[in-house]
Amino acid sequence: MARISTQGPIDAVVIGAGIAGCTLAYELTRHRCRVTVLEQSFVAAESSGRNTGTLLSGPQPEVVELLDGSVEVYRELADGPVPFEFAKIGHLLISEDEQSFAAAAAVAERYRSAGVGMEKVLGAELTREYPRLKFKVSGGYFVERAWTLEPLGATHSFAHAAREAGAVIRTGLRVAQVFSRNGKVQGVLTDQGIIPADMVFLANGLWISDLLRRTVGDGPLPGLPLTAGRGWLIQLGKLDFRIPWIIEELTWPDQEELGRRMSLDGLRDVAELRDDRIGVEAICMNPMLGGDLRLGATVQPAFRDLLRNTEVASRIAARTLRMIAGLDATTVKNVYPGNRPMLSDGLPVAGRTAIEGLFLHGGMGSIGMHAAPATARWLVDAVLSGDGNPRQKWLVPQRFPGWD
Numbered sequence: 001m002a003r004i005s006t007q008g009p010i011d012a013v014v015i016g017a018g019i020a021g022c023t024l025a026y027e028l029t030r031h032r033c034r035v036t037v038l039e040q041s042f043v044a045a046e047s048s049g050r051n052t053g054t055l056l057s058g059p060q061p062e063v064v065e066l067l068d069g070s071v072e073v074y075r076e077l078a079d080g081p082v083p084f085e086f087a088k089i090g091h092l093l094i095s096e097d098e099q100s101f102a103a104a105a106a107v108a109e110r111y112r113s114a115g116v117g118m119e120k121v122l123g124a125e126l127t128r129e130y131p132r133l134k135f136k137v138s139g140g141y142f143v144e145r146a147w148t149l150e151p152l153g154a155t156h157s158f159a160h161a162a163r164e165a166g167a168v169i170r171t172g173l174r175v176a177q178v179f180s181r182n183g184k185v186q187g188v189l190t191d192q193g194i195i196p197a198d199m200v201f202l203a204n205g206l207w208i209s210d211l212l213r214r215t216v217g218d219g220p221l222p223g224l225p226l227t228a229g230r231g232w233l234i235q236l237g238k239l240d241f242r243i244p245w246i247i248e249e250l251t252w253p254d255q256e257e258l259g260r261r262m263s264l265d266g267l268r269d270v271a272e273l274r275d276d277r278i279g280v281e282a283i284c285m286n287p288m289l290g291g292d293l294r295l296g297a298t299v300q301p302a303f304r305d306l307l308r309n310t311e312v313a314s315r316i317a318a319r320t321l322r323m324i325a326g327l328d329a330t331t332v333k334n335v336y337p338g339n340r341p342m343l344s345d346g347l348p349v350a351g352r353t354a355i356e357g358l359f360l361h362g363g364m365g366s367i368g369m370h371a372a373p374a375t376a377r378w379l380v381d382a383v384l385s386g387d388g389n390p391r392q393k394w395l396v397p398q399r400f401p402g403w404d
């Protein structure tokens with residue numbers, strides 16, 4: 001059953017100009033919808049402009065499907081007027097000690113089962129073959145496929161392509177409410193008045209929960225198990241040699257485990273300071289095509305506006321120097337926190353709501369750059385030629401309680 005009943009061109013409002021919103025705007029204009037993107041701040045103001053910029057294979061087949069789907073979309077824009085340093089790159093997974101290296105064999109098998117080639121390497125070989133880095137690790141695996149990009153440029157490249165195709169992108173304009181009548185979306189209320197629409201897409205990252213609550217008329221809609229997966233990044237300067245791979249620790253968990261560790265669901269979590277505990281601490285370093293490097297990462301379950309653990313970046317730096325002593329003299333340009341809009345199963349959400357014409361695109365978690373181009377394409381195809389839910393059942397909102 002098609003969800004949209006309208007004569008003539010479809011007016012679509014997209015809320016949020018991060019990677020989730022800008023990829024949607026691009027897809028909708030490809031299908032000749034009249035698109036308005038509403039952004040409270042500026043394009044890529046939040047995590048979409050400030051992340052590590054890696055697109056990595058993982059041991060989950062869903063993650064590999066997302067990767068392959070998104071790479072196809074990025075290729076359409078990579079040579080366009082907004083450069084974003086998109087390139088295939090090596091991916092090296094490392095283990096610091098013998099115990100974690102032994103445990104990594106099982107993880108490597110999961111990657112292989114998901115269709116990703118893995119080649120084992122010993123720590124001594126890494127130390128010998130890459131003397132500038134001074135590796136001190138037990139060993140690792142070279143992973144068959146990964147891509148790097150510069151995330152601010154990547155998000156802008158979608159915004160630019162959408163604008164060229166007729167989309168209007170209004171920044172500094174916040175959506176306060178979504179409204180519907182008789183089960184059908186009518187439009188949105190902004191700080192400068194009401195904007196009517198046939199379709200509205202909630203793509204506003206961690207703030208989706210606010211607008212689910214403030215869908216008025218037929219709402220509020222059910223909530224989503226969304227928390228901020230807080231992380232810290234260190235922006236490094238240029239090296240005088242090139243690192244050929246994204247380097248990541250093998251202890252980084254898969255999306256399912258990550259989502260589980262991020263769950264915060266009650267007052268007891270606040271009482272017991274559970275948001276103060278780090279869920280994952282593992283190196284992930286992206287040598288960007290511009291010659292500089294972005295280094296993370298930790299993930300901690302967090303409330304959106306409560307900032308804790310400012311010492312975490314020092315732990316990431318110390319951990320990196322323990323394993324890659326050759327980076328000792330690298331300059332640091334900035335250190336900053338960011339939020340990952342993380343759902344409880346670690347996967348994004350894309351699909352329809354119970355209100356005709358109202359759709360979700362979010363919960364991008366730790367893989368928004370990796371996932372959003374693919375999920376936006378699948379969602380828009382489903383909205384315009386299906387029932388509004390992509391065929392990938394693991395993406396649909398109805399997998400969460402209260403959404404049937």
Ligand SMILES: Cc1cc2nc3c(=O)[nH]c(=O)nc-3n(C[C@H](O)[C@H](O)[C@H](O)COP(=O)(O)OP(=O)(O)OC[C@H]3O[C@@H](n4cnc5c(N)ncnc54)[C@H](O)[C@@H]3O)c2cc1C
Pocket residue numbers: 015016017018019020021038039040041042043044045046047048049050051052053054055173174175176203204205206207229230231232233296297337338339340341362363364365366367368369370371
């Ligand atoms: C430290 C760190 C490292 C990361 N590394 C990677 C990585 O290597 N690879 C990867 O794929 N992902 C990575 N991520 C995750 C990625 O950054 C996110 O998944 C992604 O940016 C989320 O995109 P989004 O568009 O859903 O949300 P956002 O980028 O947060 O965009 C949402 C937008 O909505 C706007 N908004 C909110 N409310 C309203 C409103 N009411 N009205 C109008 N506008 C509104 C906000 O201002 C914001 O601009 C990382 C994240 C962090 C924190």
